[in-house]
Amino acid sequence: MREQxxxxxxxxxxxxxxxxxxVPGFAAACGSSKSSSSGGKNVLAKTxxxxxxxxxxxxxxxxKKRPTLETFKKRFGVDxxxxxxxxxxxxxxGKIQGQLSRGQSTDRDLAVLTDxxxxxxxxxxxxxxxxxxKDAIPNIANLVDVQKHPGFDPDRDYSLPWQSGxxxxxxxxxxxxxxxxxxxxxxxxxxxxxxxxxxxxxDTLGLVLLANGDDPSKITDxxxxxxxxxxxxxxxxxQIRQFTGNDYTGPLSKGDLKACVxxxxxxxxxxxxxxxxxxxxxxxxGMIWTDNMIIPKGGDVYTASVYMNYVYDPxxxxxLAAGIAYVTPVKGAKEALAxxxxxxxxxxxxxxxxxxxxxxxxxxxxxxxxxxYNEQWQAVLGA
Amino acid sequence: xxxxRRHLLTAYAIAxxxxxxxxxAIVIAFSFNDPGGRYNYTWQGFTLDQWxxxxxxxxxxxxxxxSLEIAVLASIVATVLGTLIAMALVRYGFRGRxxxxxxxxxxxxxxEVVLGASLLTLFLNVxxxxxxxxTILIAHIMFCISYVxxxxxxxxxxxxxxxxxxxMDLGANEFTTFRKVTLPLIAPxxxxxxxxxFALSIDDFVVTYFNAGSxxxxxxxxxxxAQRGVPPQVNVMGTVIFIVALSxxxxxxxxxxxxxSPAQA
Amino acid sequence: xxxxxxHRGLTPYLLLAPGxxxxxxxxxxxxxxxxxxxxxxxTFDVGYxxxxxxxxxxxxxxxxxxxxxxxxxxAGLATLLALVISYPLAYWIAFRGGRWKNLLLVMIxxxxxxxxxxxxxxxxxxxxxxxxxxxxxxxxxxxxxNGRLLATSTAVVAGITYNFxxxxxxxxxxxxxxxxxxxxxAAEDLYASRVQAFLRVTLPLSLPGVVAGTLLTFxxxxxxxxxxxxxxxxxQAMIGNVIQSKFxxxxxxxxxxxxxxxxxxxxxxxxxxxxxxVGTEKLTG
Numbered sequence: 001m002r003e004q005x006x007x008x009x010x011x012x013x014x015x016x017x018x019x020x021x022x023v024p025g026f027a028a029a030c031g032s033s034k035s036s037s038s039g040g041k042n043v044l045a046k047t048x049x050x051x052x053x054x055x056x057x058x059x060x061x062x063x064k065k066r067p068t069l070e071t072f073k074k075r076f077g078v079d080x081x082x083x084x085x086x087x088x089x090x091x092x093x094g095k096i097q098g099q100l101s102r103g104q105s106t107d108r109d110l111a112v113l114t115d116x117x118x119x120x121x122x123x124x125x126x127x128x129x130x131x132x133x134k135d136a137i138p139n140i141a142n143l144v145d146v147q148k149h150p151g152f153d154p155d156r157d158y159s160l161p162w163q164s165g166x167x168x169x170x171x172x173x174x175x176x177x178x179x180x181x182x183x184x185x186x187x188x189x190x191x192x193x194x195x196x197x198x199x200x201x202x203d204t205l206g207l208v209l210l211a212n213g214d215d216p217s218k219i220t221d222x223x224x225x226x227x228x229x230x231x232x233x234x235x236x237x238x239q240i241r242q243f244t245g246n247d248y249t250g251p252l253s254k255g256d257l258k259a260c261v262x263x264x265x266x267x268x269x270x271x272x273x274x275x276x277x278x279x280x281x282x283x284x285x286g287m288i289w290t291d292n293m294i295i296p297k298g299g300d301v302y303t304a305s306v307y308m309n310y311v312y313d314p315x316x317x318x319x320l321a322a323g324i325a326y327v328t329p330v331k332g333a334k335e336a337l338a339x340x341x342x343x344x345x346x347x348x349x350x351x352x353x354x355x356x357x358x359x360x361x362x363x364x365x366x367x368x369x370x371x372x373y374n375e376q377w378q379a380v381l382g383a
Numbered sequence: 384x385x386x387x388r389r390h391l392l393t394a395y396a397i398a399x400x401x402x403x404x405x406x407x408a409i410v411i412a413f414s415f416n417d418p419g420g421r422y423n424y425t426w427q428g429f430t431l432d433q434w435x436x437x438x439x440x441x442x443x444x445x446x447x448x449x450s451l452e453i454a455v456l457a458s459i460v461a462t463v464l465g466t467l468i469a470m471a472l473v474r475y476g477f478r479g480r481x482x483x484x485x486x487x488x489x490x491x492x493x494x495e496v497v498l499g500a501s502l503l504t505l506f507l508n509v510x511x512x513x514x515x516x517x518t519i520l521i522a523h524i525m526f527c528i529s530y531v532x533x534x535x536x537x538x539x540x541x542x543x544x545x546x547x548x549x550x551m552d553l554g555a556n557e558f559t560t561f562r563k564v565t566l567p568l569i570a571p572x573x574x575x576x577x578x579x580x581f582a583l584s585i586d587d588f589v590v591t592y593f594n595a596g597s598x599x600x601x602x603x604x605x606x607x608x609a610q611r612g613v614p615p616q617v618n619v620m621g622t623v624i625f626i627v628a629l630s631x632x633x634x635x636x637x638x639x640x641x642x643x644s645p646a647q648a
Numbered sequence: 649x650x651x652x653x654x655h656r657g658l659t660p661y662l663l664l665a666p667g668x669x670x671x672x673x674x675x676x677x678x679x680x681x682x683x684x685x686x687x688x689x690x691t692f693d694v695g696y697x698x699x700x701x702x703x704x705x706x707x708x709x710x711x712x713x714x715x716x717x718x719x720x721x722x723a724g725l726a727t728l729l730a731l732v733i734s735y736p737l738a739y740w741i742a743f744r745g746g747r748w749k750n751l752l753l754v755m756i757x758x759x760x761x762x763x764x765x766x767x768x769x770x771x772x773x774x775x776x777x778x779x780x781x782x783x784x785x786x787x788x789x790x791x792x793x794n795g796r797l798l799a800t801s802t803a804v805v806a807g808i809t810y811n812f813x814x815x816x817x818x819x820x821x822x823x824x825x826x827x828x829x830x831x832x833x834a835a836e837d838l839y840a841s842r843v844q845a846f847l848r849v850t851l852p853l854s855l856p857g858v859v860a861g862t863l864l865t866f867x868x869x870x871x872x873x874x875x876x877x878x879x880x881x882x883x884q885a886m887i888g889n890v891i892q893s894k895f896x897x898x899x900x901x902x903x904x905x906x907x908x909x910x911x912x913x914x915x916x917x918x919x920x921x922x923x924x925x926v927g928t929e930k931l932t933g
Contacts, residue, residue, distance in 0.1 A: 051597065055421065055611035064441045083597045084442065087607040090896035094500065095593055097899075098507050107514070107597060122692075122899075193794065194777075235882060242799050242881050246610055250769060253424045256777045256798065269612055272419025272427070371691060374898055382876075382885030383715075383893035396740035399733055403759060403813065406770035410762050424773075464667035475660035483664065485916065490675050491864070492915040494871040494891045497908045500901075501678035501685075525674040528667050530815070530864055537860035538822050541853065571825050575818040578753060579864075582760035582814055602763040609765055621762030628758065632751035639747060 042136075045303040047079045048072075050110040051092075053291070054084040056163070058323025068319050072310055078303060086112060088245070093119040096296065100128040105298025110307065112162050116202035116289035118368040120159070121152035123294060129158045130295040133305035139312035142331045146357065147290065151365035159292040160308050161329035163320070166352070166360050167203040167287040170252060170262035170279040179259040181283040182211035186234045196251070196260040197231070199243040201377040202363035203287055204231060204261055210285040210361065219367040224376075232380050243381050252277065264349045265326040279349075281359050288360035290329065325350055407625060414618035421612030433615040437623075440616045446604035447620050450585050453516070453600065457523035458580035464524070465531025465580075466573055472532070473539040487529045498526070499593035506594065514596025522594045523584040530583065531576035538572030686905035696902060704906040712890055712907060716914055719886040722801070722876075723869035726808035727816070730865050731858065733809070734817035738857075739850075742824035753821065757814045768807065768878055772798060804884045807875035812868070816861035823857025824850070859926055863919065870915050887911050 057066050069080050086092045092113070096106045100123075113120040123129050134140060140160065153159045171179040175194075179185055185195055197204040205227045206216040212230070214223035234240045241257070249266055251257045253274040267279035293311075295304045310316055314332030321328040322337055322344050328351070338345040345351060367373055413423055417430035438444050472483060490498070502522055506512045546568070550560045588602040595603065605617055686704060690696040709716075741752045759767050775781055775797040785791040797803055827850060835845040873888030887907060895904040 049597070053610060054607040059441065061439065064439060066441075081597070083599065084607050085595075085597055085599055085603065087610050088896075091592065093899075094496075094896045095503070098500070098503050102507055104507065193796065193799075240881075247878060249422055249612070250424050250772055251776070251798075253422065254773070254776050254778065256796075266611075269421040273422050273425045371693075371898070378893045378897055380882065381893070382880075382882030383890040392736060392740050393744065395736045396744075399737040400755065402733065402810075403756065405774065406767050407758055407762065409770040409773055410766055464670060467663045468667040471660040471663035475663075477660040483668065486668065486671055486676065488863070488867060488916065488919060489679070489912060490671070491867040492871065492912045493679070494873070494888055494908050494911060496873075496888075496892055496895050497682055497904055498675075498678070500895065501682045502674060504681050505674070505678045521674055525670060528671060532667075533860045533864055534819050534822060537819050537856040538826060540856045541823065541826055568826070572822045574750070575753070575822045578757050579815060579818055582757040586760045586763055588764065602765075605763045605765050613766065613769070617766065618762070621766060624761040625758050628754050628761065629751065632754050636747050636751060 044078050045300040048303050049081045049108045051083050051108050052112045053086050089114050089117040089119045106296045108296050109299035109304040112291050114291050116363050124158045128297050130301045131157050133301050136305035137309040139309045142312050144329050147329050159294045162291045162293050163326040164290040165326045166264040168281045171259035173276050176258040182207050191258050192239050193241050194258040196242045196244045196248045198261045206287040217362050217364050219364045268325045286360045410618050411622045414622050423615050433619050437619045440614045446599045446601045450601035454581050454584040457584045458577050461524045461527035461580045462531050462577045465528045466535050468532045469535035487532050490526050490529050495589035499590035503593040515598045518594040522590050527580035530579045534576040535572045538569050682905045688902040692899040708906045708910050715887045719870050723866050725805050726869050727866040729809040730816040738817050738821035801884050803879040804875050807879045808869050812865040815864040819860035820857040823854040827853045
């Protein structure tokens, strides 16, 4: 007797079939190749796992390779897994805190975080970074003096600067007269609705504090309140168009913005789009921030330290500075670069003079950690 | 007047398509731009360099490949799983229908940041997990299922069962009926679910970011690149995918035409 | 074979099993953890402790009901707009698309091939203050002399609409495509005008698709944050932005969890009301 499939049986089979179909979903998955990296004391690991921000290393446009990394690979016989998966301090922290709070490794030996947000000092305070192997970093002597004792890492036990950048005011001279101060930016009615400020308070409030005559590296509650109120007023009145990340670059170059709070390195990159754009440190002072290399807990300390030492060689630092167009923390890089590329060596934005450096300030690291300050700032941003 | 009435709908449809595709046109146009710096904001000159050098940005091709692989796999699996659920919901009475519906709606309502973060927490608590392709795929299948269920369910609701019954009365068995009657009739819904899942997967950022380990998908790449300027090669890649998908469908149409002609002869 | 005969009543459960198990493991379990988090108190520095902090929910509602309302409003507007734009489009593809239907469907999701950021940058180019669209609107008097489209609530709603269009269009298309055109012919044979035929035959038959599209658009749109972030000012911030802020910037995981559940609850309530209002199982299953 021929058996007939009833509809029910058919569906039952389909259900089991579906379970099988899901299996390829697993089977097809080849997990990310995680080469074992532990080197051990003074033994280099096979691979250096380096997470960084995009466009934050030198790149040869033709070969698509990163020259300094290639040289490192050859010289030390270490492969480098370079991933550009950091695009925001808070997002990156949000991603790795899961592993770190459980004592698990993040599968990275090096990461780069900025010192003008709370996350860098948070990592260090929580013990989520490894101590540097300073014996492997004799070139640490080349660190510029001003970076030697930052508030969040007074003895440079856990971090070393990668590159620095400055925050100032950019403006479009076709659309407005030169804007050189926060006072102008906030008070000039002709700019209404056509300026933006940055959405992290170290940059924006730092500048406002300076404009108010206060010191951003030692913030008092009163100073904070005045600066915050000032920003809030400018936002409520519509003077400030938006609080941006680096998405100010598009509107600025297209002419939607007349002026904005901006980072030094971005302007260098915007000039080809709009050669007239100008950037400057405000009259009352600007801010300086530094991206720091850290070794997340579980990373290979020796290999990472060897890389840091490599990066602090003035010759290498010169190449990086030229490729990245931000400010190098390595003494001697400017001189090294002047030998091969004197034009770039003269660029004030990449190698600022001491006079320029005297006009920029660091943010108070305690203010960054102040939860109440953070909440108040987020409220101004709309949350 | 009749002319207007007759073609009003077409005009509207063309306008709607224009609305949908004008940004794509801009993306395509700017893939031929010759920007001097890193940003691609203003038109500076026509060039084919970005196309010639389409692979010139390190990591872009890998990111796109990864995104496509995951999108294809995730949409297929999610469509299968979702279609089954839809069938169960529409054609059977069973305990827990309300609960099932809630479980289907919830993932769509959950903000991505907590969805991604709590899934990450799950993975971290199961120590065998390697972050990368697997975890991204799992996450994508998870959030696509709901969309397939809702889409296919809508089609099944209006489905005329008498067609199936007629086929069986005429001697077809269950399997044949399903294959030749049911499936073709719900195929548009399954295709729609597949397309929606594909779109969701290939464009996902937040959930992927949490669960990708160090892997980089296309949206992650672009978001990161935007920090310093999105290279025109990103436009090139988007254009290529668009054209490939279109060509695929055009070939599909032509192929069907070929098949029909002999019958018409 | 005997297994199937003996277990007839199992069929729906077997059909549900693979998908539901997947969701149970990879969604419900994480959701449970999220619920657990929402009842914790503490800060990141000192640590979180689970202590049935139901107060979190009350605080969240008190403080953020405005954001919640705004999100639901924006999502609702975007859904309506998406419906208005998508329905005729889906209709045209279903009834006039012919053999090109599938191609046209792919074109609807084509914008997703270029990621969200690129699409938005393209729109920012189109809607730039110095661009043609704003220029036109200013000349026509719709916008003031210094009026702009970007960084307004209009831009945010427009962005949400644009990004969810396929989710409205595809389900409607599916429902329309299934309609037997002979039914419409029959109506017209019975002296119905085209409009009447549409209203009495086509529209009701397409309702399941409309309902599906509405759900697929409104529900995720309510939790959106990215459009408000890039296209809006602080005054347009949605609940999604608050949740982002709590999670990333304030490292307040319980806060983020609580707000998420509050949003989800609000959305579920609205869905329940909507489904009830729209009608029977015939439309929603």
